[in-house]
Structures are given as C-alpha cells and as structure tokens.
Amino acid sequence: MTDTRDADTRDADTTDTDTPAPLAMSASGITIRFGGLVAIGNVDFTIPERGIVSLIGPNGAGKTTFFNVLTGLYRPSNGRVLLGSKDVTGMSPHKVASLGLARTFQNIRLFNLMTAEENVLVGMHSRMRSGIVRTVLRTPGQRREEREGREFARELLEFVGIGAVAQELSRNLSYGDQRRLEVARALALRPRVLLLDEPTAGMNPQESARFVEFVHRVRDERGVSILLIEHDMSVVMRVSERVTVLDRGEKIAEGPPEEIKSDERVIEAYLGKTGTHGYGEDE
Amino acid sequence: MATTAAPATDTRVKNGDGTGRGGGDGAGVRRRHRLGDRIWPLGFALAAVLVFVLYQWILPQAPAGVSDFFQTWLPMSTINQCVIWATMAVGLNVVVGYAGLLDLGYVAFWAIGGYVAGWLMSGFFGQWQINFFGHPAPGQESGIHLSFWLVLPLAGLFCALWGVIIGAPTLRLKSDYLALVTLGFGEIIPEVFKNGENINGFNLSNGVKGITPLDPISTGPFAYLGVPEELGPFDETWKFVIYVLIATFAVFVSLRIREGRLGRAWLAIREDELAASMMGVPLMRTKLAAYAVGAFIGGIGGVAYASAVGGVAAEDFAFSSSIILLAMVVLGGMGNVWGVMLGALVLQWINSNGLAKAGEAINQAVGKDLNFPSYNFLVFGAILILMMLFRREGLLPETRTRQVLREPDRGGAEPADAELEGERR
Ligand SMILES: Nc1ncnc2c1ncn2[C@@H]1O[C@H](COP(=O)(O)OP(=O)(O)O)[C@@H](O)[C@H]1O
Ligand SMILES: [Mg+2]
Numbered sequence: 001m002t003d004t005r006d007a008d009t010r011d012a013d014t015t016d017t018d019t020p021a022p023l024a025m026s027a028s029g030i031t032i033r034f035g036g037l038v039a040i041g042n043v044d045f046t047i048p049e050r051g052i053v054s055l056i057g058p059n060g061a062g063k064t065t066f067f068n069v070l071t072g073l074y075r076p077s078n079g080r081v082l083l084g085s086k087d088v089t090g091m092s093p094h095k096v097a098s099l100g101l102a103r104t105f106q107n108i109r110l111f112n113l114m115t116a117e118e119n120v121l122v123g124m125h126s127r128m129r130s131g132i133v134r135t136v137l138r139t140p141g142q143r144r145e146e147r148e149g150r151e152f153a154r155e156l157l158e159f160v161g162i163g164a165v166a167q168e169l170s171r172n173l174s175y176g177d178q179r180r181l182e183v184a185r186a187l188a189l190r191p192r193v194l195l196l197d198e199p200t201a202g203m204n205p206q207e208s209a210r211f212v213e214f215v216h217r218v219r220d221e222r223g224v225s226i227l228l229i230e231h232d233m234s235v236v237m238r239v240s241e242r243v244t245v246l247d248r249g250e251k252i253a254e255g256p257p258e259e260i261k262s263d264e265r266v267i268e269a270y271l272g273k274t275g276t277h278g279y280g281e282d283e
Numbered sequence: 284m285a286t287t288a289a290p291a292t293d294t295r296v297k298n299g300d301g302t303g304r305g306g307g308d309g310a311g312v313r314r315r316h317r318l319g320d321r322i323w324p325l326g327f328a329l330a331a332v333l334v335f336v337l338y339q340w341i342l343p344q345a346p347a348g349v350s351d352f353f354q355t356w357l358p359m360s361t362i363n364q365c366v367i368w369a370t371m372a373v374g375l376n377v378v379v380g381y382a383g384l385l386d387l388g389y390v391a392f393w394a395i396g397g398y399v400a401g402w403l404m405s406g407f408f409g410q411w412q413i414n415f416f417g418h419p420a421p422g423q424e425s426g427i428h429l430s431f432w433l434v435l436p437l438a439g440l441f442c443a444l445w446g447v448i449i450g451a452p453t454l455r456l457k458s459d460y461l462a463l464v465t466l467g468f469g470e471i472i473p474e475v476f477k478n479g480e481n482i483n484g485f486n487l488s489n490g491v492k493g494i495t496p497l498d499p500i501s502t503g504p505f506a507y508l509g510v511p512e513e514l515g516p517f518d519e520t521w522k523f524v525i526y527v528l529i530a531t532f533a534v535f536v537s538l539r540i541r542e543g544r545l546g547r548a549w550l551a552i553r554e555d556e557l558a559a560s561m562m563g564v565p566l567m568r569t570k571l572a573a574y575a576v577g578a579f580i581g582g583i584g585g586v587a588y589a590s591a592v593g594g595v596a597a598e599d600f601a602f603s604s605s606i607i608l609l610a611m612v613v614l615g616g617m618g619n620v621w622g623v624m625l626g627a628l629v630l631q632w633i634n635s636n637g638l639a640k641a642g643e644a645i646n647q648a649v650g651k652d653l654n655f656p657s658y659n660f661l662v663f664g665a666i667l668i669l670m671m672l673f674r675r676e677g678l679l680p681e682t683r684t685r686q687v688l689r690e691p692d693r694g695g696a697e698p699a700d701a702e703l704e705g706e707r708r
Contacts, residue, residue, distance in 0.1 A: 114554065
C-alpha cells in the first residue's frame with residue numbers, strides 16, 4: 001500500500017476531492033480540550049483504504065482520546081472527521097459505527113453476561129431490521145434474519161479462532177479469547193475501518209507475534225482498513241505500513257516504521273519518559 | 284492466545300429466559316435444556332387450570348370446611364389480584380430487569396391504563412354516546428362503551444405513547460436522575476387524576492370519587508361454550524381465566540422480544556452502555572423501546588385491575604405500589620420473567636390476604652389484638668433485607684446472573700477485569 005505520500009499531500013487541503021490514494025478515513029485539524037488541557041492539538045491523520053497504520057506515543061499522549069474523537073464519543077473542539085467521503089464529525093457513536101467504523105477497547109469491554117455469539121450479534125444490530133412486532137410474531141423474515149445472523153456470528157467466531165466457545169458467557173473466556181471476541185464483535189459491523197486500542201496488552205511475545213499475522217489476515221480476508229494503537233514496538237514495526245507518533249497531544253512524526261525508529265524526536269519523546277512504563281524496551 | 288477448552292456445560296446460558304435455542308450443540312445438552320425451559324410455562328399453565336377447576340367446579344360441591352379454608356386463605360379475588368400484579372411486575376421487569384433502567388414511578392402507567400378503561404368502558408362521559416361491542420349496564424347507555432378486548436390494546440398503546448413522552452427528554456439522564464424523574468412522574472399522574480374533575484370545565488377523572496362502575500367484560504363467541512356472556516363483579520373465576528391470558532401475553536411478549544435483536548440490545552446496554560453504542564446500538568431508541576414495551580404491559584395491567592375492582596380511583600395508585608412492584612421484580616429475580624411472576628404472586632398474596640389472615644390466626648392463638656396488615660411494609664422490608672443477605676439474585680434468577688452472584692470472588696485472578704471496573708465511570 002502507499003503510505004507516507006498521501007499523508008503529506010493531504011496536509012494542505014482536506015476538502016480537496018482528487019485525493020491521490022483512496023482514503024478509508026481521514027481526520028484534519030483535530031483539536032480537543034478538556035478544560036484547560038489540550039489533549040489533542042491540531043492533528044491531521046489518514047487511514048488509506050485497506051492499509052494498516054499505527055498510532056504510538058508515550059502514556060497519556062492522547063491516543064485513546066484520538067480514537068474517541070474518531071468514533072464520535074468526543075466531539076472535537078476543532079477539526080473534521082471523514083469516513084470515506086462522509087463527514088461524521090459530531091455524529092453520535094452508534095451512527096458512526098453503523099456507517100462502518102468499528103473498534104476494540106484498551107480495557108476489554110465485552111458484554112460479560114452474554115455469550116460470545118450474542119456479543120457478536122449485538123455488533124450486527126444496525127444491520128438487522130426486525131422490530132418489536134416482527135420479533136413477537138416471529139415472522140419468517142425475522143426468523144431468517146436471526147438464522148443468518150447466527151450463521152455470520154459463527155463464521156466470525158471461527159475466523160478469529162474461538163468457534164468452540166460460541167455459547168460461553170464472554171466473562172468466562174480466557175483473556176486471549178476475550179481479545180479475539182472483541183475483534184469478532186467489531187467485525188460484525190462489517191466495518192470499513194477497524195480501530196484496535198492496544199490489542200496486544202497482556203499478551204506474551206509468542207501471542208503478540210501471532211497477533212501480527214492475525215491483523216494481516218483480518219485486513220486481507222475481511223477487507224478492512226486498520227488503525228492500531230500499540231505500545232509493543234516489535235509489533236508496531238512488523239505490522240504497520242505507516243506509523244504516527246503522538247506526544248502530549250501533538251503529532252511529532254509520521255512515516256514508515258524504519259524511519260520512525262531512527263527519528264530524533266521520537267527517541268527523545270520515549271527516552272524523556274523513561275520510568276513511566278516499559279516503553280523503549282525494543283530500542 | 285490458545286483457545287481454552289469449553290468449561291462444563293452447565294455454564295452455558297439459555298437463550299432469553301427460558302426457551303431453547305436451536306443452536307448446534309450436542310443433542311443431549313439441548314434436550315436437557317428444552318425440558319428445563321418448559322417446566323415453568325408448563326407449571327404456570329397447569330397451576331392455572333388447577334385453580335380454575337378447583338374454584339369453578341370442585342369447591343362449590345366441597346364440604347363447608349374445605350371451601351371455608353380456601354375462602355379464608357386464598358379467595359378468588361386475591362388470586363386475581365396476584366395475577367394482575369404479576370402482569371404489572373413482568374412489565375416493570377422489561378424496564379428494570381432487561382434494560383437496567385431504574386423506574387420508581389411505574390404506577391403511573393398502571394393509573395393511565397386504569398383510567399383509559401374508565402373512560403372507554405363506562406357511562407362516565409355522559410355527554411357522548413358511543414357503543415362499539417360494549418356492554419353497558421341497563422340504564423347506562425350514554426357514555427363510551429367499547430369492548431374490553433379493544434380497550435386492552437388501546438390502553439397499552441396510549442401508555443406506550445406516554446412512556447415515550449416522558450422517556451424522550453429524561454432517558455439521557457444518568458440513572459440516578461432518571462430514577463428521580465420517574466419518581467416524580469409516578470407522583471404527578473395520580474395527582475392529575477385526583478384533581479382532574481374540572482380542567483377548564485372538563486371533567487377528566489371525576490376527582491377523588493373516581494370512575495365507577497365499569498362495564499362487564501363481554502366474552503363474545505365463547506358465550507356459546509357455556510361461558511357467561513358478560514363477566515360482572517361476581518364472575519371471578521371466569522375473570523381469572525382472562526387475567527391469566529393477559530399475564531400470559533405479557534410473559535410471551537417479554538420472552539419473545541428478549542430473544543431477538545431488541546432484547547440483545549437491552550442486555551448489551553445493561554452490561555455496558557458505552558460499548559453498546561460503539562457497536563451501533565442507538566441508546567435512546569433502544570431505551571425508549573424498553574419504556575414503551577414496559578408501559579404497554581403496565582397499561583393492559585391497569586385495564587385488568589380496573590375491571591377486577593370494577594372502577595378506578597386515584598388513591599389506588601400510590602408511590603408504594605411502584606415500590607412493591609419493584610420489590611416483586613427484585614425478589615423474584617431481576618430479568619427472569621418466571622422469577623418475577625413467582626415473586627409477584629407471593630408478595631401480592633402476603634399483601635392482600637396472607638398477612639391479614641396469618642395475623643388473625645396468630646392473634647387468636649396468643650390472645651392479642653395486633654393489627655398485622657399495618658406491618659405490611661415492615662414484612663416487605665424484612666423480606667428484601669433477608670433476600671439481599673442470603674439470596675441476592677432473587678428467588679429464581681436469570682441463568683446468567685445466577686452465575687455471577689453465586690460465584691466466589693475470583694480475587695486477583697483477572698487483572699483485566701479489575702482494570703475495567705476502574706475505567707467505568
Ligand atoms: N474524559 C477526559 N477528561 C479529562 N481528561 C481526559 C479525558 N480523557 C483523557 N484525558 C486526558 O487526556 C490525556 C490523554 O489521555 P489518553 O488519550 O488516554 O492517552 P493514551 O491513550 O495515549 O495513553 C491524558 O492526560 C488524560 O488524562
Ligand atoms: Mg490509551
């Protein structure tokens with residue numbers, strides 16, 4: 001996939017219609033303040049169609065906050081968010097989600113008292129149609145929709161490798177399976193863009209390595225564009241086509257992984273924060 | 284990320300509250316669930332038939348001692364009250380148990396449903412004369428007289444509309460504030476009826492006198508099968524059949540919705556509102572739907588109540604009724620309709636008859652003169668406290684909830700979970 005080129009050209013003018021590479025999502029001039037704190041300051045960001053890009057930065061840099069702007073949870077003080085060519089700035093989260101933006105959470109947020117299959121079915125909510133009357137009467141259309149929904153849920157659970165536990169309550173799944181279930185639930189939206197917030201948190205190195213393959217498989221077989229927040233540098237370097245670095249709400253670097261690795265400001269941002277967490281262990 | 288082996292089958296969860304799922308599990312597992320799933324509906328139907336046969340045909344022929352015993356401890360009117368309260372509790376369960384929205388003013392829907400029955404099934408609006416399959420008492424032909432069977436859905440829809448009207452501005456509130464607003468609504472509506480005898484010259488509710496008498500219930504084609512053509516104040520056993528049908532409808536509707544798309548969305552919102560919205564579930568619409576369905580059931584329950592007592596009076600709809608209904612839901616097992624039914628039947632029996640009669644018996648035995656029914660709320664409170672201490676999940680909890688509340692704490696085994704709790708508001 002093309003990577004840095006389109007990001008650079010896009011900086012100039014976001015309303016430009018003849019973008020060089022198709023973009024799955026783009027955000028321009030995003031600023032968000034919490035009281036006096038500027039959590040995100042004038043950040044431009046793009047996700048190329050079927051690309052895999054990552055967002056890194058020290059703890060508290062504003063990565064999750066940026067996700068929350070993209071998904072509609074926070075309304076930016078400034079800036080615009082486009083999903084495809086649709087302006088989704090300030091739309092409510094469920095609307096943005098149904099337009100094709102799915103996410104997982106840094107701290108797993110499954111529906112604990114629902115089975116894995118039901119969790120995935122919730123992700124299909126916006127695609128299903130049956131209302132109260134059709135559900136009470138169990139019309140043939142409603143039954144077909146339910147059956148097809150369950151089939152698709154099965155397919156997704158198999159896809160992420162947890163088909164065997166479809167009927168388990170999600171709270172009883174192992175940690176790794178819960179992470180996979182979150183991905184399956186997100187894919188149930190048939191999203192155009194998938195946001196993964198620190199998906200390898202809590203995984204050991206082998207699991208993380210397998211996760212890299214998994215992300216590629218998700219992109220290739222499900223046709224989604226992926227943005228991940230990641231703290232494990234080895235994962236970031238292997239999985240990303242482009243890396244964006246945030247520090248204190250500012251974009252300080254952007255480019256292919258090899259470039260980012262040797263970027264002065266990035267190293268400084270991480271080294272300047274030694275002791276906060278285990279960052280930089282890969283450098 | 285190895286896939287764990289499936290834990291024992293008993294941790295699996297049934298779909299909805301009781302009906303089996305046609306999923307692809309082993310046939311043995313499925314069959315066992317099927318049987319378990321059917322026990323409650325079958326038991327409920329069987330109990331209803333037994334009660335009807337007993338009161339309609341056996342007791343009238345039974346020796347005086349036997350029929351006196353039933354008259355004292357479990358008269359038909361009490362059973363009817365129990366079934367009607369159970370209907371109402373099942374409706375409240377949709378809001379509280381399914382969607383997890385605390386509603387402290389559910390009695391408002393009950394009142395509105397009751398007054399719809401009063402308006403449409405009596406001679407109250409003497410200025411009009413409308414009769415649509417109604418059965419006005421002789422000499423009461425003026426007023427609006429619609430068939431009971433038409434009034435049921437009308438009252439349900441009217442209440443659902445009110446559910447949406449109060450829900451739309453308030454459901455955005457955090458749950459504590461929502462509870463307060465519903466509380467206010469539950470107080471205001473009965474007050475409006477209590478003072479509604481002269482609204483710019485229009486008599487809406489007949490004030491404290493209430494609307495009475497109500498038309499009898501017409502039985503239509505069933506009259507050919509030996510059912511009385513009209514069910515008045517004395518046809519309690521036949522009315523019992525009707526109230527059971529209404530309760531069954533409420534249960535059926537809740538179970539069916541629970542199993543479908545909307546029910547899953549309710550559960551998801553109850554579990555994690557933020558995650559649900561990020562998965563494309565519209566929070567407002569979904570919560571409003573819970574309000575509307577709950578209000579619909581409350582409305583038909585209100586019609587049933589009005590027809591059982593033969594009228595409506597504003598003072599019947601007190602705050603305490605909302606709380607009793609909530610207690611029924613909690614006692615029975617939030618989220619599980621059968622548990623809620625059971626809780627409602629037991630509590631309403633204590634409320635309307637059990638405590639009074641038990642009190643009389645105790646007074647006689649010990650030669651005292653205590654007014655037991657006045658300790659009603661003391662008993663309710665004690666039951667609730669005991670439940671919270673020893674059986675938090677209710678008499679008959681939802682399968683999924685039972686697991687959580689019965690399980691010993693998993694301690695620090697799951698750091699991710701602990702972190703999650705911290706993250707949530
Ligand atoms: N809802 C909020 N209100 C106030 N401050 C917030 C809120 N959410 C995040 N912040 C602050 O914004 C900054 C960025 O946080 P976050 O996006 O979680 O960082 P990251 O995900 O990069 O570790 C932090 O200083 C955090 O305290
Ligand atoms: Mg974060």
